[in-house]
Amino acid sequence: MxxxxxxxxxxxxxxxALIALGYTMVYGILKIVNFAHGDIFMMGSxxxxxxxxxxxxxxxxxxxxxxVLTALLGILIERLAYRRLRFSDRIVPLxxxxxxxxxxxxxxxxLWGSEVHTFPKVMEIKTYTIAGxxxxxxxxxxxxxxxxxxxxxxxxxxxxxxxxxxxATSISITNATLMGINTNMIIMITFAIGSALAAAAGILVSxxxxxxxxTMGYTAGLKAFTAAVLxxxxxxxxxxxxxxxxxxAENLGIAYIAAKYxxxxxxxxxxxxxxxxxxxxxxxxxxxxx
Amino acid sequence: MKRIKIWAIPAAILLLMLPFVxxxxxxxxxxxxxxxxxxxxxxxxxxxxxxxxxAGQFALGHxxxxxxxAYTAALLMVNYDVSFWLALPAAAIVTGxxxxxxxxxxxxxxxxxxxxxTLGFGEIVRLIFVxxxxxxxxxxxxxxxxxxxxxxxxxxxxxxxxxxVLVVTxxxxxxxxxxxxxxxxxxxxxxREDEIAAESIGIRPMKYKLLAFTIGALFAGVxxxxxxxxxxxxxxxxxxxxxxxxxxxxxxxxxxxxxPGSILGATILTVAPEALRFISDYRLILLxxxxxxxxxxxxxxxxxxxxRKRNFFGMTGR
Numbered sequence: 001m002x003x004x005x006x007x008x009x010x011x012x013x014x015x016x017a018l019i020a021l022g023y024t025m026v027y028g029i030l031k032i033v034n035f036a037h038g039d040i041f042m043m044g045s046x047x048x049x050x051x052x053x054x055x056x057x058x059x060x061x062x063x064x065x066x067x068v069l070t071a072l073l074g075i076l077i078e079r080l081a082y083r084r085l086r087f088s089d090r091i092v093p094l095x096x097x098x099x100x101x102x103x104x105x106x107x108x109x110x111l112w113g114s115e116v117h118t119f120p121k122v123m124e125i126k127t128y129t130i131a132g133x134x135x136x137x138x139x140x141x142x143x144x145x146x147x148x149x150x151x152x153x154x155x156x157x158x159x160x161x162x163x164x165x166x167x168a169t170s171i172s173i174t175n176a177t178l179m180g181i182n183t184n185m186i187i188m189i190t191f192a193i194g195s196a197l198a199a200a201a202g203i204l205v206s207x208x209x210x211x212x213x214x215t216m217g218y219t220a221g222l223k224a225f226t227a228a229v230l231x232x233x234x235x236x237x238x239x240x241x242x243x244x245x246x247x248x249a250e251n252l253g254i255a256y257i258a259a260k261y262x263x264x265x266x267x268x269x270x271x272x273x274x275x276x277x278x279x280x281x282x283x284x285x286x287x288x289x290x
Numbered sequence: 291m292k293r294i295k296i297w298a299i300p301a302a303i304l305l306l307m308l309p310f311v312x313x314x315x316x317x318x319x320x321x322x323x324x325x326x327x328x329x330x331x332x333x334x335x336x337x338x339x340x341x342x343x344x345a346g347q348f349a350l351g352h353x354x355x356x357x358x359x360a361y362t363a364a365l366l367m368v369n370y371d372v373s374f375w376l377a378l379p380a381a382a383i384v385t386g387x388x389x390x391x392x393x394x395x396x397x398x399x400x401x402x403x404x405x406x407x408t409l410g411f412g413e414i415v416r417l418i419f420v421x422x423x424x425x426x427x428x429x430x431x432x433x434x435x436x437x438x439x440x441x442x443x444x445x446x447x448x449x450x451x452x453x454x455v456l457v458v459t460x461x462x463x464x465x466x467x468x469x470x471x472x473x474x475x476x477x478x479x480x481x482r483e484d485e486i487a488a489e490s491i492g493i494r495p496m497k498y499k500l501l502a503f504t505i506g507a508l509f510a511g512v513x514x515x516x517x518x519x520x521x522x523x524x525x526x527x528x529x530x531x532x533x534x535x536x537x538x539x540x541x542x543x544x545x546x547x548x549x550p551g552s553i554l555g556a557t558i559l560t561v562a563p564e565a566l567r568f569i570s571d572y573r574l575i576l577l578x579x580x581x582x583x584x585x586x587x588x589x590x591x592x593x594x595x596x597x598r599k600r601n602f603f604g605m606t607g608r
Contacts (some may be wrong), residue, residue, distance in 0.1 A: 033402040068464060081582045088589060090401050091348050095542055096585035098535055103578025108369065110571055222413070260421050267410040274407050275395045 003133050005255045006248055011139045011208070013247020014146040016102050019199035019224030020231070021153065022194025028170040028234040029190050030086065035103035036077060037198060038221015042214060044070040044192055044199025045206045046108060052120050059122040067196040071182035074195025083184075086173075101217075108214035110273035117212040117259055142204045149200060153193065157236060162189060170234070219263060223250075226270040232283025241281060291565050305456060309449045322448040324564055326520050329455035329557035330513045333462045335540040336549065337509030342472050342538065343546035345502035346482030347397065348405040351412030352537045355507040357419060357529030359385040359514020364524045365425070374519055378458075381515035382508045389507020390500065397499045397520045412534055417524035431525025434516055451520040458516055462509055467549055469505065478502055479547070495513030532574075545591030554593050 019041050027033045032038075047069045051062035079214070081100050127136045157163040160236040169176040169186045177183045206212045223246065231242025246266060253265040273280065312321045338352045361380040366372040372380070419426050426432070437446040438454070445454055449542050469475060477498050480488040485495040502596045536559065542553020563573050584591070 033406065037557050081586065082585050085589075091342075092589045094348065094402060095538065096582050098538070099578045099581030099585065101576055101578070102532070102535060103582065106574035106578060110575060164510060222406075224408065226410075229403075229406070261417075264414055264417050267414050270410045271396075271407050271414075274399055274403050277404060278399060 001255075003131075005251050007133050007135065007139070008245065009248030010244055011142050011247070011249030012205075012251065013227075013244035014099060014142050015201045015205045015208070015220075015243075016224045016246055017040060017243025018146055018149060018197045018204075020080050020227040020243045021150075021236065022198045023228040024231075024233055024236060024239040025190050025194045026235075029166070029173070030093075031081070032082065032093045032097065033225065034082075035094065035192075035221075036081075036104060036216035037194065038098035038219075039101045039108075040070060040074055040077070040195050040217070041198035041202045041220055041224075042108060042217030043104060043202075044195070045202030045212045046104070046112060046214075047116055047199065048203035049119060049212045052122065053117075063200070066203060070199035070202075071192035071196040073107070074191040074198075075256070078188060078191040083103065083187075101221075105214055112214065114260075116215055119206045119210050119212060122207060122249060138208050142208060145200065145204060146181070149197060153236065156193075162186070166190060184283040188288055207274040213255045222270075223263075223266045226266050226273075229270060229278075229280055230273050232280030234284070235280070235282045238280055238282035292549055308341035309452050318449050322452050324560065326448070326451050326455045328557050328560045329452075329459040330516050330520070331537070331540060331560050332459050332553050333513040333516070334537050335507055335544065335552040335556040336463065336466045337506045337513065339541045339546065339548070339552045340466065340470065340478075340502050340509075340536050341506040343477040343548065343552075344475060344482065345499050345537075347499055347503065348401055349408040349503070349506070350405045350534055351408035351415070351507075352409075352510055353512035353531065353533035354408075355385050355389060355414040355527040356514045356517070356533065356537075357524075357526070358388050359511030360518040360524045360528070361419065361426060361514070362511065363515035364435050364518040367435055367519070368432055374436075374515075377519075378512065378515045381518075382511040385511025385514065386504050386508030389510075390504045393500045393503035397496060397503060406505065409534070412529075412531060415527055416526050416531075419529065421559070422567055426526075429526060431523055431527075433523045435522045435524070437522070438519055455516055455520065458512065462512060463549065463553070466509065470547075470549070473492075474498070474501070482547075496516065535579075539577065542581070542589075543584055543591055545594035548593050549589070551591055551593035556593065 018036065022037050022040070023034060026032065026037070031263060047066035048062055051057045051066055052059060055062070057065065077100055081096045082093050085096055123137055123141070125137055127134050128140075128247055129135075157166060163187050165176065165181045166189070168179065168181055169183050173183050178184070185235070202216075223241065225241035227246045228239045228248060229242070231238030231240070246269065250262060250265055254262050308325065309318075309322060312318045312325075315321060335358060337355075338349065341347050341349045356476075359381040362384045363374070363377040366377040366380055367374060383554065392408075392411055394402060396411075399407060420429050424427075437444050437450075439445065445451065470478070477488070477493045480493055481498050482496045488495055488498075517528070521528075540553070540555035540559045541552060543559060544553070545551030559577075563577075565578070566573055569576070
């Protein structure tokens with residue numbers, strides 16, 4: 001029972017982790033909370049849904065195409081809503097991000113209706129029992145794809161030239177620009193990767209819960225943000241760790257406390273972390289210089 | 291004694307006569323209802339402006355305080371037959387207390403973190419409204435909130451509500467104006483501009499931020515109580531995250547740290563959706579777009595700080 005709850009928790013934790021990566025990468029570079037990230041995740045799910053259900057593409061193609069489309073959406077948002085605000089007061093891009101969030105959520109509602117769409121069946125759902133724990137094929141798909149995406153990201157950020165430029169940009173945009181790095185390009189790439197990961201998470205969670213709806217981005221986004229903060233915002237391994245911890249904590253809460261307080265658990269964790277240890281588990285300590 | 295501004299007299303007459311002017315239209319009740327909502331939103335916007343504009347603290351859960359005020363007033367009036375005139379200050383005090391309670395730990399946080407925590411708080415409060423069915427009647431809400439009475443006269447019509455809200459709003463605006471134009475308000479601006487500098491001249495940032503947060507919450511409670519009694523019904527739906535964003539948009543659109551700005555912002559954003567009824571489906575899409583455009587092209591709002599005669603940077607403006 002306990003082990004099963006942990007497995008279920010890790011599954012949803014993987015999803016949180018994928019979304020949290022987008023938050024943490026953008027925060028690492030621009031030091032802004034991309035409030036619209038949850039809605040980018042929602043748009044990713046809808047792109048996947050439309051491409052499979054209405055266009056009739058096979059799952060793998062639709063998945064990749066949805067990720068690309070969402071990445072483009074992320075780039076577009078950065079270009080239109082954030083770029084000019086890069087050096088303004090911190091509250092300004094945050095409010096702009098909320099504007100984007102309202103815009104996307106209501107656009108989706110207008111385009112596809114406010115009802116809950118079911119996701120077309122993309123694979124045979126079988127369950128395997130290993131050592132008393134049940135895994136469904138959907139869960140295995142989530143684990144597999146998430147781990148591939150995370151390892152890929154890890155390799156990209158730490159081993160490639162663009163990844164190095166990305167890390168340099170996150171230390172200081174000005175200095176990175178002086179070193180000849182095209183920081184605008186790096187920021188675009190960051191948004192593209194974060195959005196693509198969110199789309200992946202969106203499609204996977206839509207298959208898992210069999211539901212796509214315009215307001216799904218709000219709670220998921222807030223929880224993924226919690227995960228990013230819990231792990232230490234700006235830290236990529238932190239986002240994954242935070243996502244997994246949050247997923248497990250939430251599932252144990254549902255099983256042993258009460259299902260209707262599921263969302264409250266996440267928000268209480270968020271508030272406690274921010275009060276007790278605002279830099280999170282793996283975050284760097286911020287030094288306040290006068 | 292300060293001289294009364296010349297424009298204040300016609301403005302006052304206009305506000306007092308408005309219900310009679312409105313009677314000439316077919317949809318008088320609807321128009322009065324909008325006027326009532328403008329008053330409530332003016333209080334909400336000003337109360338949030340104390341926190342966001344004057345103290346510079348980014349709070350995103352204002353709907354929670356609004357909701358706490360509304361539920362406190364509703365529960366007192368429905369379950370305990372408390373008169374509105376007691377329920378109103380009670381709602382303000384209870385909400386202020388919640389503001390103090392939340393503010394004590396979270397005012398240490400800065401910027402985005404504070405925004406997220408208050409957002410989380412807003413969501414927790416809403417979930418409690420939905421789930422604590424014994425107390426709040428859950429998603430069904432609390433219907434049948436009695437109308438307030440003045441002596442033997444019951445304030446039951448929309449016109450009565452208009453005058454009630456008008457009086458409370460004007461008093462609130464005057465009080466908030468006194469608060470932000472006092473030494474306390476100047477201290478808040480100092481904290482906003484530079485906490486370390488403020489500390490070095492003997493202003494304790496925590497104390498002022500916390501006070502600002504508490505006062506902001508308190509007035510949101512007043513607005514909540516007014517909403518409960520004029521709508522005669524409260525439910526969790528009225529206090530969602532969108533509401534917090536809406537209030538924040540009013541603050542920002544009007545201009546942070548500006549009283550006329552807040553009044554303007556609240557009025558525009560309450561009237562615009564009604565005036566834009568014919569494109570009602572696109573209303574929120576448009577709202578999102580307007581917020582983004584405003585931030586990109588005019589982050590100081592319609593009537594921002596620099597338009598004030600006396601501001602932080604000099605006594606008579608730049």
